[in-house]
Amino acid sequence: MKIVVDAFGGDNAPKEIVEGALLSLQKHDDLEIILCGDKLTLEKLLENRYANRVTIEHAPDIISNDDTPTEAIRKKDNSSLVKAFDILKNNDDVIALVSAGSTGAILTGAIMKIGRIKGISRPALAPILPTKLPNKDVLLIDSGANVDCKPINLQHFALMGSAYYSILYGVENPKVGLLSNGVEEHKGNELTKEAFPLLKSSPINFIGNVEAREYMSGNIDVMVAEGFAGNVLLKSSEGAVLAVLSLLKRSIKSHFLSKLGAIFMSKTFKELKNRIDVLGKHGGSPFLGCKKLVMKNHGSSNRNNIASSIEQAILLYNNKLIQKIEKAIEVTNANS
Amino acid sequence: MKIVVDAFGGDNAPKEIVEGALLSLQKHDDLEIILCGDKLTLEKLLENRYANRVTIEHAPDIISNDDTPTEAIRKKDNSSLVKAFDILKNNDDVIALVSAGSTGAILTGAIMKIGRIKGISRPALAPILPTKLPNKDVLLIDSGANVDCKPINLQHFALMGSAYYSILYGVENPKVGLLSNGVEEHKGNELTKEAFPLLKSSPINFIGNVEAREYMSGNIDVMVAEGFAGNVLLKSSEGAVLAVLSLLKRSIKSHFLSKLGAIFMSKTFKELKNRIDVLGKHGGSPFLGCKKLVMKNHGSSNRNNIASSIEQAILLYNNKLIQKIEKAIEVTNANS
Numbered sequence: 001m002k003i004v005v006d007a008f009g010g011d012n013a014p015k016e017i018v019e020g021a022l023l024s025l026q027k028h029d030d031l032e033i034i035l036c037g038d039k040l041t042l043e044k045l046l047e048n049r050y051a052n053r054v055t056i057e058h059a060p061d062i063i064s065n066d067d068t069p070t071e072a073i074r075k076k077d078n079s080s081l082v083k084a085f086d087i088l089k090n091n092d093d094v095i096a097l098v099s100a101g102s103t104g105a106i107l108t109g110a111i112m113k114i115g116r117i118k119g120i121s122r123p124a125l126a127p128i129l130p131t132k133l134p135n136k137d138v139l140l141i142d143s144g145a146n147v148d149c150k151p152i153n154l155q156h157f158a159l160m161g162s163a164y165y166s167i168l169y170g171v172e173n174p175k176v177g178l179l180s181n182g183v184e185e186h187k188g189n190e191l192t193k194e195a196f197p198l199l200k201s202s203p204i205n206f207i208g209n210v211e212a213r214e215y216m217s218g219n220i221d222v223m224v225a226e227g228f229a230g231n232v233l234l235k236s237s238e239g240a241v242l243a244v245l246s247l248l249k250r251s252i253k254s255h256f257l258s259k260l261g262a263i264f265m266s267k268t269f270k271e272l273k274n275r276i277d278v279l280g281k282h283g284g285s286p287f288l289g290c291k292k293l294v295m296k297n298h299g300s301s302n303r304n305n306i307a308s309s310i311e312q313a314i315l316l317y318n319n320k321l322i323q324k325i326e327k328a329i330e331v332t333n334a335n336s
Numbered sequence: 337m338k339i340v341v342d343a344f345g346g347d348n349a350p351k352e353i354v355e356g357a358l359l360s361l362q363k364h365d366d367l368e369i370i371l372c373g374d375k376l377t378l379e380k381l382l383e384n385r386y387a388n389r390v391t392i393e394h395a396p397d398i399i400s401n402d403d404t405p406t407e408a409i410r411k412k413d414n415s416s417l418v419k420a421f422d423i424l425k426n427n428d429d430v431i432a433l434v435s436a437g438s439t440g441a442i443l444t445g446a447i448m449k450i451g452r453i454k455g456i457s458r459p460a461l462a463p464i465l466p467t468k469l470p471n472k473d474v475l476l477i478d479s480g481a482n483v484d485c486k487p488i489n490l491q492h493f494a495l496m497g498s499a500y501y502s503i504l505y506g507v508e509n510p511k512v513g514l515l516s517n518g519v520e521e522h523k524g525n526e527l528t529k530e531a532f533p534l535l536k537s538s539p540i541n542f543i544g545n546v547e548a549r550e551y552m553s554g555n556i557d558v559m560v561a562e563g564f565a566g567n568v569l570l571k572s573s574e575g576a577v578l579a580v581l582s583l584l585k586r587s588i589k590s591h592f593l594s595k596l597g598a599i600f601m602s603k604t605f606k607e608l609k610n611r612i613d614v615l616g617k618h619g620g621s622p623f624l625g626c627k628k629l630v631m632k633n634h635g636s637s638n639r640n641n642i643a644s645s646i647e648q649a650i651l652l653y654n655n656k657l658i659q660k661i662e663k664a665i666e667v668t669n670a671n672s
Contacts, residue, residue, distance in 0.1 A: 132583055147517060181567040189483040189564045212570075215572065227517070231547075232572070233572045236569045238576075239548060239551060241577075242468070244608070247607075251603075251604040252601070261599065262597065264593045267593065
């Protein structure tokens with residue numbers, strides 16, 4: 001199988017992207033990588049390693065965060081990202097695209113070049129977040145790409161999130177909750193009240209309304225949210241975690257005994273840091289609702305993040321994520 | 337001046353409520369307290385202390401969290417809370433009501449018995465939250481009472497929140513931000529995009545859109561949010577803080593050196609705990625947009641929380657919070 005990689009997207013491109021791709025070749029004997037980007041630079045970086053399993057697709061242009069996504073996808077035909085999308089689109093044996101480039105351009109490219117799964121009007125990014133339990137993560141869908149959603153969008157988020165979580169963690173019936181301002185069925189705003197019965201009637205393990213406070217409790221697998229609220233959930237948790245760490249640091253610095261204690265506690269602080277960094281574990285997130293696998297990596301991705309993202313793409317492909325989502329949407333639409 | 341206290345509302349009623357009221361009498365020579373509740377019980381608790389400055393208003397009934405708020409306010413005439421509302425309503429020299437009882441009943445009573453300030457359709461509760469800076473708090477308005485708001489509601493939240501923060505912290509022009517999913521003016525959902533120009537044209541120090549991640553940064557004084565999103569902000573931050581503390585605790589327990597380190601760090605952990613507990617500092621929150629001061633205390637309030645809440649009511653009264661809000665709404669409505 002083949003995966004196409006945008007070698008010139010991201011803060012650490014192209015070196016870390018290339019090294020990440022090579023790492024994944026080590027692990028998967030049947031994998032081939034297509035690297036999109038400036039040929040000469042890539043050849044130098046590759047130094048002939050894995051020569052028979054790496055193809056370079058020359059693309060001298062780069063899409064940056066300053067480019068308008070739609071413009072860039074339409075006009076920058078020779079950019080590493082557009083080239084990668086064209087390859088994903090035109091080749092059945094290319095199973096996924098991986099990029100750490102501009103989020104806007106990746107999402108726009110996915111919709112314009114690859115297209116949405118039939119019946120889905122709003123694809124979504126679903127980041128993984130840590131919980132307070134050591135080996136338990138939670139998926140948030142949507143995290144901000146889609147604001148002013150309709151109830152049916154939330155139903156699609158639930159179906160896609162459930163299928164994705166199920167494969168990623170090998171869980172049979174992930175617990176799906178609807179973000180609300182109270183647990184009772186009558187709580188919520190107009191949108192969630194209309195979405196509630198749709199989720200209830202869907203072929204998922206719907207556990208009802210969930211308060212924002214509960215999402216890191218470990219009692220829930222998939223949190224469904226309208227994009228604006230989901231964005232608030234994601235960002236405020238990040239902000240709160242950073243604030244606690246900042247308060248801790250400041251206090252440690254100002255007390256001699258605390259400074260000493262912090263040295264003894266280095267293992268704990270390291271554990272905490274690793275636990276909070278879920279991103280590193282999975283590398284990136286697929287753009288759910290798209291016809292093929294488009295993996296969006298964080299701009300700051302290093303080689304390990306890229307390798308994890310490729311790893312994840314293979315897992316999702318082998319477990320037929322796209323087909324499962326297509327099936328779920330089809331069944332639900334037929335029933336409604 | 338007189339303040340009426342619902343002596344039978346809250347988990348620690350009546351003892352802690354009574355003791356809290358007496359604490360505030362110690363501090364303010366010109367203060368008189370009216371305690372509502374069962375006469376005999378209150379007399380026993382008072383033991384004749386401050387006899388000339390405490391009046392008991394007999395109210396044998398209690399409103400619990402199980403009562404339907406509207407029903408309770410309408411029918412439980414002899415409850416400590418309804419009695420307190422009647423006293424606040426009928427006496428010009430009673431400047432505020434303090435209760436740690438059922439939130440729903442307090443808010444319903446405030447609207448039904450006291451009424452809204454002219455022009456305000458949706459009063460709001462505005463809790464204070466900690467930031468990562470040691471001496472800087474942030475106000476959130478609305479935190480969940482009002483979902484599916486209109487743009488004008490957000491404008492009112494901004495005006496009320498600004499007036500309240502200004503008095504509470506003695507800050508001339510508090511920085512008011514609008515919760516959104518991006519800082520640029522064009523970011524947001526339909527509601528915030530419509531609210532943005534209203535806030536911009538208001539007589540406040542509007543700093544634009546603010547992401548949820550920033551609200552604990554200390555760079556902002558008043559965060560304006562539609563109730564659903566505000567609730568997510570409040571609850572997810574609580575959840576995230578608790579999750580970090582829980583992960584820390586678990587890790588400390590599992591490493592001997594960390595356990596030792598934690599002992600050295602006890603001062604830091606105590607500081608962190610105090611910093612996070614902003615509630616204790618202010619006791620309660622006023623129900624903003626109401627014609628008189630109605631202070632809602634947390635159900636678990638102890639004597640210090642009650643005393644702080646009374647203290648806050650006196651501060652807000654002396655600095656004419658209600659009149660300032662009335663004025664701001666009048667001016668804004670005249671301009672629109």
